[in-house]
Amino acid sequence: MSAFATLASVYNTPVAMHGDVDITDSNTTTGSRALNQFLASVELKAFKIAQSALRHEHDALDAVQDAMLQLTRAYADRPAEEWRPLFYRILENRIRDMQRRRTVRARIMAWLPTHRDEEDEEAFDPITQAPSEELTPPRRLEIDEAMTALEKALHDLPNRQRQAFLLRNLEGMDVAQVASAMGCSEGSVKTHHFRALKALRARLGEFST
Amino acid sequence: MTLENQELDDFEKRTRALLEESVTRIDGRIRSRLNQARHAALAELERPRKPFWRSFALAPAAGVLAVVVLAVVLWVPRPGQLLPVTEVASNAVEDLDLMADGETFDLIQQGDGGFYEWAVAQADAGQEATS
Numbered sequence A: 001m002s003a004f005a006t007l008a009s010v011y012n013t014p015v016a017m018h019g020d021v022d023i024t025d026s027n028t029t030t031g032s033r034a035l036n037q038f039l040a041s042v043e044l045k046a047f048k049i050a051q052s053a054l055r056h057e058h059d060a061l062d063a064v065q066d067a068m069l070q071l072t073r074a075y076a077d078r079p080a081e082e083w084r085p086l087f088y089r090i091l092e093n094r095i096r097d098m099q100r101r102r103t104v105r106a107r108i109m110a111w112l113p114t115h116r117d118e119e120d121e122e123a124f125d126p127i128t129q130a131p132s133e134e135l136t137p138p139r140r141l142e143i144d145e146a147m148t149a150l151e152k153a154l155h156d157l158p159n160r161q162r163q164a165f166l167l168r169n170l171e172g173m174d175v176a177q178v179a180s181a182m183g184c185s186e187g188s189v190k191t192h193h194f195r196a197l198k199a200l201r202a203r204l205g206e207f208s209t
Numbered sequence B: 001m002t003l004e005n006q007e008l009d010d011f012e013k014r015t016r017a018l019l020e021e022s023v024t025r026i027d028g029r030i031r032s033r034l035n036q037a038r039h040a041a042l043a044e045l046e047r048p049r050k051p052f053w054r055s056f057a058l059a060p061a062a063g064v065l066a067v068v069v070l071a072v073v074l075w076v077p078r079p080g081q082l083l084p085v086t087e088v089a090s091n092a093v094e095d096l097d098l099m100a101d102g103e104t105f106d107l108i109q110q111g112d113g114g115f116y117e118w119a120v121a122q123a124d125a126g127q128e129a130t131s
Helices: A004-013 A030-054 A057-075 A080-109 A137-156 A159-169 A176-181 A186-204 B004-025 B026-045 B059-074 B084-101 B102-109 B115-130
Strands: none
Touching: A030 A057, A030 A080, A030 A137, A030 A159, A030 B026, A057 B026, A080 A176, A137 A159, A137 A186, A137 B004, A159 A176, A159 A186, A159 B004, A176 A186, A186 B004, B026 B115, B059 B084, B102 B115
């Protein structure tokens, strides 16, 4: 494929903006529209949370997709206020399942001579991977380094601490909502969040952005 | 608010800003995939869902049917069905006893077949009388 064709395919890809959806269908009900708006509002942050836990893009996408499907199948009829904690609870369960499966797979693969993950062999496309914002190179480098360090530190946190931290600081949920999403008491959420902050501070120090 | 809490808050603000920045940097390919996933999830709403109660409506009938089939299989004797193992074993033991019995062998060798012919005739006569 020529470089032009590659570029053309990129530009022709129906890239969805945040919250972009076709709601012109006359069959689209108010309920599905509300659910669509909700899913659009959480999908990017949910992806970051899943990616932080799994450190794998495809797995993170799968986890978010499964959570969306599960929420739609089982809880679409529930009040919209309940969707957010339910969604993140489903997502966390899915992430945990994937982590367990990955552990088992790693044990099995350790016995095999060589294993190469097919997904790692995908060609790196600099155009699709490139961030869209215009930043000066030193500033971008500075942010990239801080972001990489933060993501690494988050990944190394215990699951519950990471979950509490991200739901509070990325999703912006209050303690009660986080407790509902995590299926624990508000006191436990505060403890997990405090410990996560302490661990991150010890790890990252006073990094600046 | 203590100094430590103030520092924690500053730290949280910075991490929050960094996390939000990382969200804005999610590339178009991932956004497209998430958009597709959302549409696929919403398509589930359009599918007609089977009522909850319907999945259990035929459960009692299916249970009764299963019990009846099991009973038929277990208790009704089938034509040409083999004898139970214990019965076959006892018959074999009796045959062995007969063959090992020296008197029976002597009777056959002496050609005293008249007794057996009489016994068979008596048996036939008994069957005709009862029928």
